[in-house]
Amino acid sequence: MKTATGTMLIHNGQILDGTGSDRIMDGAVVVESGVIRFVGPAREMPPVAEDAVRVDANGGTIMPGxxxxxxxxxxxxxxxxxxxxxxxxxxxxxxxxxxxxxxxxxxxxxxxxxxxxxxxxxxxxxxxxxxxxxxxxxxxxxxxxxxxxxxxxxxxxxxxxxxxxxxxxxxxxxxxxxxxxxxxxxxxxxxxxxxxxxxxxxxxxxxxxxxxxxxxxxxxxxxxxxxxxxxxxxxxxxxxxxxxxxxxxxxxxxxxxxxxxxxxxxxxxxxxxxxxxxxxxxxxxxxxxxxxxxxxxxxxxxxxxxxxxxxxxxxxxxxxxxxxxxxxxxxxxxxxxxARELTFFVKDAGLTPLEVITCATKTGAEIMGCGDEIGTLETGKLADVLVVDGDVIEDIAILEDRSRFIAVMQGGVIKAGRMAPKELTNVTVNG
The missing domain is CATH 3.20.20.140 (Metal-dependent hydrolases)
Structure with missing residues (x-):
């Protein structure tokens, strides 16, 4: 699977890094050649190239895929x-x-x-x-x-x-x-x-x-x-x-x-x-x-x-x-x-949204055997990132709504969401 080239800045949103740590308000993620190089508060972000691709989270959530x-x-x-x-x-x-x-x-x-x-x-x-x-x-x-x-x-x-x-x-x-x-x-x-x-x-x-x-x-x-x-x-x-x-x-x-x-x-x-x-x-x-x-x-x-x-x-x-x-x-x-599974575990089983997101990202990657590459937003990992228009801690059911996804990335390549090429979006299977 190809990774992105160049630099990307994902900003203007809270960061849920998938590790179970508290959210980072007004966070930023810097991606270089498909790999995460910085995760943290925007005020601590290193300089980013002028020609970097910019993904605006619209005040929403930046989290692992x-x-x-x-x-x-x-x-x-x-x-x-x-x-x-x-x-x-x-x-x-x-x-x-x-x-x-x-x-x-x-x-x-x-x-x-x-x-x-x-x-x-x-x-x-x-x-x-x-x-x-x-x-x-x-x-x-x-x-x-x-x-x-x-x-x-x-x-x-x-x-x-x-x-x-x-x-x-x-x-x-x-x-x-x-x-x-x-x-x-x-x-x-x-x-x-x-x-x-x-x-x-x-x-x-x-x-x-x-x-x-x-x-x-x-x-x-x-x-x-x-x-x-x-x-x-x-x-x-x-x-x-x-x-x-x-x-x-x-x-x-x-x-x-x-x-x-x-x-x-x-x-x-x-x-x-x-x-x-x-x-x-x-x-x-x-x-x-x-x-x-x-x-x-x-x-x-x-x-x-x-x-x-x-x-x-x-x-x-x-x-x-x-x-x-x-x-x-x-x-x-x-x-x-x-994503109804995630809503269920919050609303019916009584887990916190942060616990459920950790299970659905970090632990999932560990089960796959890829925990050292994906599953959390940490320096050195592949930029498999989900950018959501909304606060998923306040309402985890937002993750059920594909129209709220600004970008779905694998290795820094935007594959789905509003910013994706139109030919890759809006597929539904019925039968």
Whole structure:
């Protein structure tokens, strides 16, 4: 991905640097050749060249680009399980995913970590984004997911005889687990996504208190993945599933819905981040009936929502790390609504705007493995910057409104927002 040339001055706004530090009023950021060279009060700014590009924040907010830490680029208007992997051929899935990536960037998300995808599409999305063929967030690629036979993602009845190869590896035992990871190694991905537990979406067989993988299978996944330098994460709702993941050596926990004291201690001891992904649960409760979800499923999502809020609060208050993002691409939780997650954690979960922004920038970059390059506004880091017309501390919901974005930058290059070239803006996907 190319970085900008020359000098840029971003000024006339408060700075939220993403580290969790207090905001800097009347701040300035100086960027040279795509790298941040100064962050601080405007009065302390070094001299800037006359021909520097100037970005006026209009008295608003200068902050790091957001990080979507649980991104499903290949999800598109999902309403039933069949939509996950057999609705469209891989050719069309690839096109839809590229548009979703463009949309994420326009929504202020300059980086994203995949939470699993169809057909290894996001590995190639990452390549296309890095080579500036398509606009999109910097991407940490995942690929096809792993679940045990009969588990949450093995939803296709046997009589269909159509397999699940595009979406997930169905495993039985440790040998299958190793074989699946080795296939992912060949695919070139960075994160292995697994399904240790069930979900409210499957109340009859694999609900949110059910285990979907054995500890031995999980351990085999981790050992094989770590041997090849890959990281492992998992859809973990049930308490025992979270414990198994932590004991097996997982590098991240998705959801972490029902944390008890022992589980929290394990999480903190290993400093494993968690991505709660809770706005999906709220949307499922509030809109599920309109999309045909049964009351039993909706009630399960309500239990998941309540448990997830409590667990997320406990993790953060105990000194743990939370990433922001989750499961966008469903009919009731569409791509483009990513920042609703941030509003939710302030208005429903009771976190402060500064805490949420830190989770959505610094911690997200750390989860991706790019914390030394992006995620905060600090000298020496790439200028992945979001300039917002408004005070996001006073009203974090401003981040839901793309029309408030003055500039969305990657490496100092303005890719979206009011100052971006018009051909890169105003993309929306419906279907």
């Amino acid at each position: 957001l990080v979507e830490a649980h991104f499903h680029a290949t999800y598109f208007n999902i309403r039933t399980l069949e939509d996950l992997d057999i609705k469209y051929p891989v050719e069309y899935v690839s096109l839809l995913a590229s548009v979703n990536c463009r949309l994420a960037l326009e929504c202020g998300y300059t980086a994203a970590r995949s939470g699993g995808c169809l057909f290894n599409v996001d590995f190639w999305l990452k390549k296309a984004i890095n080579e500036d063929l398509i606009p999109g967030p910097r991407l940490a690629a995942s690929g096809r997911e792993i679940c045990s036979s009969g588990g949450l993602m093995d939803w296709n009845p046997e009589f269909r005889k159509i397999g699940m190869e595009g979406l997930v590896f169905i495993i039985n035992g440790q040998d299958d687990a190793r074989k699946a990871v080795r296939a992912l190694v060949k695919d070139g991905i960075e994160w292995v996504k697994t399904y240790p537990t069930g979900d409210a979406a499957s109340p009859d067989i694999n609900d949110h208190h059910t285990l979907c993988m054995t500890f031995d299978e999980m351990n085999a996944v981790v050992a094989t993945a770590h041997n090849h330098g890959l990281k492992v994460t998992g859809h973990c709702r049930a308490t025992e599933g979270i414990k198994n993941a932590l004991r097996a050596g997982y590098d991240c926990i998705e959801h972490g819905t029902f944390i008890d004291d022992e589980t929290l201690e394990l999480l903190l001891e290993r400093d494993v981040p968690c991505v709660p992904a809770l706005y999906f649960e709220k949307a499922s409760v509030e809109l599920g009936k309109d999309f045909g979800l049964s009351q039993r499923v909706i009630d399960g999502h309500q239990e998941t929502l309540d448990g997830g809020i409590e667990s997320a609060r406990r993790i953060l208050r105990a000194g743990g790390r939370l990433g922001m993002g989750g499961d966008y691409g469903f009919g009731w939780n569409p791509h483009g609504d990513y």
